Amino acid sequence: MSDPVLVLRNVTRVHGVGETRVHALRGVxxxxxxxxxxxxxxxxxxxxxxxxxxxxxxDAPTEGEVMVEGTVLGDLSRKALAxxxxxxxxxxxxxxxxxxxxxxxxxxxxxxxxxxxxxRTARDEAAAALEQVGIAVLADRFPDDMSGGQQQRVAIAxxxxxxxxxxxxxxPTGALDSETGEAVLRLLRARCDAGAAGIxxxxxARHAGWADRVVFLRDGVVADxxxxxxxxxxxxADNTST
Amino acid sequence: MYGYQLRLEFEASTGSTWPLNVGQVYTTLxxxxxxxxxxxxxxxxxxxxxYAITDAGRAExxxxxxxxxxxxxxxxxxxxxxxxLAVNAPGVDVPAVIQAQRTATVEALQAYTRLKSASADGDLxxxxxxxxxxxxxxxxxxxLDHCETxxxxxxxxDRRPITGTADxxxxxxxxx
Ligand SMILES: Nc1ncnc2c1ncn2[C@@H]1O[C@H](COP(=O)(O)OP(=O)(O)OP(=O)(O)O)[C@@H](O)[C@H]1O
Ligand SMILES: [Mg+2]
Numbered sequence: 001m002s003d004p005v006l007v008l009r010n011v012t013r014v015h016g017v018g019e020t021r022v023h024a025l026r027g028v029x030x031x032x033x034x035x036x037x038x039x040x041x042x043x044x045x046x047x048x049x050x051x052x053x054x055x056x057x058x059d060a061p062t063e064g065e066v067m068v069e070g071t072v073l074g075d076l077s078r079k080a081l082a083x084x085x086x087x088x089x090x091x092x093x094x095x096x097x098x099x100x101x102x103x104x105x106x107x108x109x110x111x112x113x114x115x116x117x118x119x120r121t122a123r124d125e126a127a128a129a130l131e132q133v134g135i136a137v138l139a140d141r142f143p144d145d146m147s148g149g150q151q152q153r154v155a156i157a158x159x160x161x162x163x164x165x166x167x168x169x170x171x172p173t174g175a176l177d178s179e180t181g182e183a184v185l186r187l188l189r190a191r192c193d194a195g196a197a198g199i200x201x202x203x204x205a206r207h208a209g210w211a212d213r214v215v216f217l218r219d220g221v222v223a224d225x226x227x228x229x230x231x232x233x234x235x236x237a238d239n240t241s242t
Numbered sequence: 243m244y245g246y247q248l249r250l251e252f253e254a255s256t257g258s259t260w261p262l263n264v265g266q267v268y269t270t271l272x273x274x275x276x277x278x279x280x281x282x283x284x285x286x287x288x289x290x291x292x293y294a295i296t297d298a299g300r301a302e303x304x305x306x307x308x309x310x311x312x313x314x315x316x317x318x319x320x321x322x323x324x325x326x327l328a329v330n331a332p333g334v335d336v337p338a339v340i341q342a343q344r345t346a347t348v349e350a351l352q353a354y355t356r357l358k359s360a361s362a363d364g365d366l367x368x369x370x371x372x373x374x375x376x377x378x379x380x381x382x383x384x385x386l387d388h389c390e391t392x393x394x395x396x397x398x399x400d401r402r403p404i405t406g407t408a409d410x411x412x413x414x415x416x417x418x
């Protein structure tokens with residue numbers, strides 16, 4: 001595991017001014033390499049979504065810098081940033097952000113079409129992505145005519161379509177039952193095993209268990225994190241020998 | 243079946259999560275025979291006794307499956323005891339105790355999850371056992387989160403939601 005895909009260097013994000021200033025993140029550094037899945041846990045308001053939006057270039061840090069595949073996001077023009085986001089990044093929003101006027105398949109294929117992939121190819125890729133999350137039959141439904149868990153799976157399919165190097169998922173399993181939630185985690189894990197870098201924000205420790213590293217945020221700082229995978233793996237050896 | 247075989251079967255189903263010692267298996271078989279739940283069918287040349295289940299034994303097994311596991315006397319929980327004592331012990335940084343445990347429990351969860359993903363299409367019994375360990379660890383993390391919130395609220399009684407109004411007035415009066 002070399003090749004850092006995402007680097008946050010001393011990132012601080014302050015919202016508002018004066019009395020109402022909120023330090024959503026203070027001096028957070030984090031590196032996520034190709035093949036690595038990092039889970040972020042922490043109480044509500046601890047800065048998880050803020051961290052993810054900064055990593056995804058949807059928001060800019062007040063201090064510090066964010067690098068994706070060696071490019072400092074702050075150095076890019078808006079257009080270049082939008083292009084990098086479309087090509088390299090899959091993002092599952094906490095509130096999904098599906099476009100109500102588009103069907104499931106159209107929502108999923110949208111980023112590919114914007115990228116100039118031929119419509120037919122994009123459509124096939126979307127079908128495959130929907131198949132992977134187990135809702136191929138809902139391809140032509142509109143989001144409003146789907147259950148919360150089904151919409152969530154469309155949002156996940158949209159983040160996984162194409163060859164995204166960085167997948168950022170904000171509570172992607174909130175509306176899913178435990179079996180489906182696990183299936184989504186296996187998918188994310190497989191994507192990282194295939195070379196992507198991933199960040200998963202979750203309240204559920206069970207899902208964080210799929211990550212190589214778990215980072216605990218509290219009040220905008222990294223309060224603690226788990227030890228490297230080889231150490232964690234050796235825990236089990238100790239466990240079974242006793 | 244003979245004792246050694248029984249032990250292998252048990253460990254195959256539970257993934258040697260709870261290793262059985264062979265002596266224990268033989269003592270138990272002895273007791274079951276005494277109670278008429280199994281009977282010895284023959285003794286092989288090497289002195290291995292083979293047992294078969296009796297009708298009474300079958301009835302006992304059915305009853306066991308049909309009866310919920312007793313929750314009457316909760317097993318001793320070292321972590322609950324540790325936190326219960328920590329909140330009253332002088333000089334203990336309780337949030338640090340909670341965070342250290344949370345990290346350790348999540349690490350255990352990661353280890354179990356690796357075990358599970360390594361045996362993706364392993365057999366069902368074993369998967370159920372690993373899931374049981376995973377869900378128990380998850381419950382522990384949720385409980386730790388809850389303890390942390392409760393602790394914060396307890397230490398800042400003035401910020402408590404508007405429940406204990408009578409209590410608050412009482413204190414204000416005392417101050418006057
Ligand atoms: N646009 C904004 N303006 C002002 N404050 C904000 C803004 N966005 C976030 N915050 C504040 O920053 C802090 C971190 O918010 P964030 O959304 O990152 O939390 P979170 O960890 O994702 O919480 P949750 O688990 O509830 O989703 C909170 O105190 C929040 O109120
Ligand atoms: Mg959030």
